[in-house]
Amino acid sequence: MNIPYRNLNLDELVVKDNAHHFHPFTDHKEFHAAGGARIMTHADGAWIWDGNGNKLFDAMSGLWCVNIGYGRKELAKAAYHQMCDLPYYNTFFKTSTVPATELADKISSLMPERFKQIFFVNSGSEANDTVIRLVRQYWALKGKPDRQVFIARMRAYHGSTVAASNLGGMAAMHGQGGTPLPGFEHVLEPDWFQHGGDLSPDDFGLKAAAAVEECILKVGADKVAAFIGEPIQGAGGVIIPPDTYWPEVQRICKRYDILLVADEVICGFGRTGNWWGFETFDIEPDLVPMAKGLSSGYLPVGAVAVADHVSDVLFDKGGEFYHGYTYSGHPASCAVALENIRIIQDEKMVERVRQLAPYLAKKMSSLTDHPLVGEVRSQGFIGAIELVRNKKTRGRFDDPGRVGGICRDHCFANRLIMRACWDTMVFSPPFCIGKQEIDTWVNLARTALDHTLEDVKDELA
Numbered sequence: 226m227n228i229p230y231r232n233l234n235l236d237e238l239v240v241k242d243n244a245h246h247f248h249p250f251t252d253h254k255e256f257h258a259a260g261g262a263r264i265m266t267h268a269d270g271a272w273i274w275d276g277n278g279n280k281l282f283d284a285m286s287g288l289w290c291v292n293i294g295y296g297r298k299e300l301a302k303a304a305y306h307q308m309c310d311l312p313y314y315n316t317f318f319k320t321s322t323v324p325a326t327e328l329a330d331k332i333s334s335l336m337p338e339r340f341k342q343i344f345f346v347n348s349g350s351e352a353n354d355t356v357i358r359l360v361r362q363y364w365a366l367k368g369k370p371d372r373q374v375f376i377a378r379m380r381a382y383h384g385s386t387v388a389a390s391n392l393g394g395m396a397a398m399h400g401q402g403g404t405p406l407p408g409f410e411h412v413l414e415p416d417w418f419q420h421g422g423d424l425s426p427d428d429f430g431l432k433a434a435a436a437v438e439e440c441i442l443k444v445g446a447d448k449v450a451a452f453i454g455e456p457i458q459g460a461g462g463v464i465i466p467p468d469t470y471w472p473e474v475q476r477i478c479k480r481y482d483i484l485l486v487a488d489e490v491i492c493g494f495g496r497t498g499n500w501w502g503f504e505t506f507d508i509e510p511d512l513v514p515m516a517k518g519l520s521s522g523y524l525p526v527g528a529v530a531v532a533d534h535v536s537d538v539l540f541d542k543g544g545e546f547y548h549g550y551t552y553s554g555h556p557a558s559c560a561v562a563l564e565n566i567r568i569i570q571d572e573k574m575v576e577r578v579r580q581l582a583p584y585l586a587k588k589m590s591s592l593t594d595h596p597l598v599g600e601v602r603s604q605g606f607i608g609a610i611e612l613v614r615n616k617k618t619r620g621r622f623d624d625p626g627r628v629g630g631i632c633r634d635h636c637f638a639n640r641l642i643m644r645a646c647w648d649t650m651v652f653s654p655p656f657c658i659g660k661q662e663i664d665t666w667v668n669l670a671r672t673a674l675d676h677t678l679e680d681v682k683d684e685l686a
């Protein structure tokens with residue numbers, strides 16, 4: 226592999242970055258004080274290099290997205306050829322392009338029969354904004370314009386636009402950008418480790434599902450438009466719901482005639498060991514927003530798959546749906562997504578995740594003997610390590626996020642990228658890794674945990 230950044234003037238770049246780069250999800254005061262950005266230069270497979278030449282194992286696939294791994298030139302070539310042929314044309318006003326049409330057909334072919342219609346967007350946030358507008362329009366056309374309210378979970382992440390941040394359940398995000406919008410309710414998240422107390426996981430799963438029904442009754446079923454959930458909550462700390470949860474939520478949605486939206490932005494395209502998270506949990510959604518894994522992050526693209534009984538209402542009643550983005554179905558992004566899906570299929574990557582998942586789970590679980598680790602859980606190639614001060618009571622450290630942050634920094638220093646969601650270390654590695662890389666990774670993680678323990682051992686109870 227060629228290393229294009231050998232003569233990088235890193236100091237100068239960091240000065241520029243501090244001077245002009247307004248980073249997302251960053252405390253700038255703390256960030257500048259700590260010296261600014263670690264600038265990444267190139268990557269291959271599951272490994273990424275920074276400007277100092279450090280080679281890091283990326284157990285997060287970027288931001289849960291580089292599923293096929295870095296360095297796949299086929300995707301670069303697909304973008305190059307498409308840009309040479311037709312860099313841009315829109316999909317408004319009765320036009321399309323070859324890749325947009327092919328990708329709609331391809332996504333539909335990967336889904337259950339009823340998902341025949343695919344609406345293109347550029348990100349997960351836009352996918353969820355589209356869901357909100359589309360679902361409300363659906364109910365209006367059905368003569369039930371009062372069905373406006375979306376029910377989501379606490380600590381859900383559905384994106385960062387004004388609507389998507391209100392839809393999500395991140396309290397810190399609700400506290401910024403003005404008064405929370407009306408029409409969004411948040412219920413107990415199915416996180417047994419955090420909230421389960423003395424209940425068995427199965428009993429707790431039923432309790433969390435009951436919270437959905439309580440919310441419907443509180444709001445009034447005739448006012449609820451949809452329930453939305455990530456099959457596994459990602460940014461909330463990889464919350465894998467107990468087995469009892471989703472079937473019960475499904476039953477409740479059916480009972481009150483409420484649409485069910487499965488946010489597959491992380492789970493889709495193989496992450497959980499099946500093409501879709503809704504297959505892993507046996508959910509029957511009506512709408513499916515997707516993004517990240519659709520292009521493995523090589524270019525921005527997202528979509529919303531819409532079930533027949535929803536699109537039929539929007540189509541049959543006629544009238545224009547006044548919604549879309551300049552780059553909906555961008556030809557280069559769609560060409561890259563098609564190539565990404567071809568690779569996943571040809572290289573049987575979903576099967577690979579399923580086959581390797583038990584090995585990954587077993588190796589990761591070996592960390593449960595560590596004094597800091599309260600639980601290790603995973604499903605397919607997504608999982609979490611809970612850091613606790615008391616293993617028996619699942620007791621947390623003071624100031625949630627502090628110890629997680631310490632651990633994340635030790636990971637980075639130790640050439641491993643894992644993310645901290647408060648004091649939950651999460652992982653979501655590329656599908657291309659093998660057993661040897663899993664072994665290397667678990668060793669790096671143990672070292673980072675040991676270093677974290679040195680820092681906080683006085684706090685253990």
Ligand SMILES: *Cc1c(COP(=O)(O)O)cnc(C)c1O
Nearest residue numbers: 348349350382383384455490491
């Ligand atoms: C990342 C994410 C989003 C938002 O996607 P963007 O592309 O960042 O807008 C939405 N839903 C889930 C589940 C996500 O993880």
